[in-house]
Amino acid sequence: MVKLLALLGSVRRGGNTQLLLESVINGAKIAGAEAEIIRLSDLKIAPCMNCGGCDEDGICVQKDDMQQLFDKLLTYDLILLASPIYFMGVSAWTKAMIDRCQALWVRKYKLNKLPGRPRESRKGVFIAVSGMKKPTAFDGAKLTVQSFFATIHVTYIGDILYPGMDVKGDIAKHPSALAEAKKLGEEIIKEFDDPKYKINING
Ligand SMILES: Cc1cc2nc3c(=O)[nH]c(=O)nc-3n(C[C@H](O)[C@H](O)[C@H](O)COP(=O)(O)O)c2cc1C
Numbered sequence: 001m002v003k004l005l006a007l008l009g010s011v012r013r014g015g016n017t018q019l020l021l022e023s024v025i026n027g028a029k030i031a032g033a034e035a036e037i038i039r040l041s042d043l044k045i046a047p048c049m050n051c052g053g054c055d056e057d058g059i060c061v062q063k064d065d066m067q068q069l070f071d072k073l074l075t076y077d078l079i080l081l082a083s084p085i086y087f088m089g090v091s092a093w094t095k096a097m098i099d100r101c102q103a104l105w106v107r108k109y110k111l112n113k114l115p116g117r118p119r120e121s122r123k124g125v126f127i128a129v130s131g132m133k134k135p136t137a138f139d140g141a142k143l144t145v146q147s148f149f150a151t152i153h154v155t156y157i158g159d160i161l162y163p164g165m166d167v168k169g170d171i172a173k174h175p176s177a178l179a180e181a182k183k184l185g186e187e188i189i190k191e192f193d194d195p196k197y198k199i200n201i202n203g
Contacts, residue, residue, distance in 0.1 A: 002189050004028055005076035006037040009083035009094030016129040016171040020162065021082040023178040024127060027185025033078070038069070040093040045069075048099040058107030066100045073101070073152045074116050078123050078188070081145060085130035088140040098148045105151045114153055120195055124154040125188065127181075131166035138163075138202075158199035160184060177203055 006025055010017035025035045043065035053061030060066065073079070083090040090098070108114035116122075126145040130137035138161050149156040160181055165171050172178060184199060191197040 002028070002033040002077045002192050003075075004033045004035045004078040004080060004189075005072050006035060006080040006082065007094070007097065008037060008039045009041075009081070009091045009097075010039075011041040011091070011093065012084075012168060015084070015168050016162070016165040017082050017084045017127070019171050019178060020129060020160065020181050021080060021127055023181035024080060024125075024160065024185035024188075027182035027187070028078075028189045029185075030182075031186040031189035033189045036072070036076075040097055043069075045093070045096045045100060047096050048102050050102075054103035054106045055110070058103050058111050058113070060100060060103035062100070066097065069097065070104065073104070074114070077121070078125070078192070079149070079152065079154055080125050080127055081148070082127035083141065085128055085137055085141055088137070090128075090141045090144055095144070098144060101148060101151050108151060108153065116153065119153050119155055122154040123157045123188075123192070124149040124152075125157060125160065125199065127160045129161075129165040129171060130163045133164040137161075157188075157197060158201075160199065160201045162201075162203040174203065 006021055008021055029035060045066045046062055046064055083094040128138055146156055162177050
């Protein structure tokens, strides 16, 4: 069974990011996945202080809710990272969590001791909405996500992106977004073991 970790970086309850993410999860569950969803704004995750405390052992010295995420980030089969676009990047809650993965970056790239499975056996998907319809709306965030997925040792298999979703509920008014997302959630699980499987929705 595929174990899925969904990280929700939107603070707006019932907002566009949440609805889109929940649709993907619903599809994934139909295909048999087990899902855990975490709203990052419910956790206390301080920004990385660049204190160097993780430099020797890859263990973050800041003792807050990030400590409960490190293991999950390294063990779940599928990571769904969902964020609204804020100032051309991911939201602050999402970015704080990502920056705290500096400790994992140290483990992987400096100490060569990131535990666990081959990168190909774990996968990551970026899910995002933006208010504007600019073709570049997701570019900045995607670079951050690419670096995050590499650091936590998952294969970035693609994106589910919907631009032009500004007002709360816009995504539910889109003619196909939520149904597409659900279908894709199901497909991601069914195709989970196919190394060539990639997704790309930019609605
Ligand atoms: C602080 C802030 C910054 C934003 N920056 C952008 C932006 O740079 N580009 C954009 O297209 N939309 C931007 N938006 C719009 C949001 O991406 C949009 O409202 C989205 O639907 C929010 O998702 P949510 O419903 O999950 O909160 C911004 C919204 C906020 C609150």
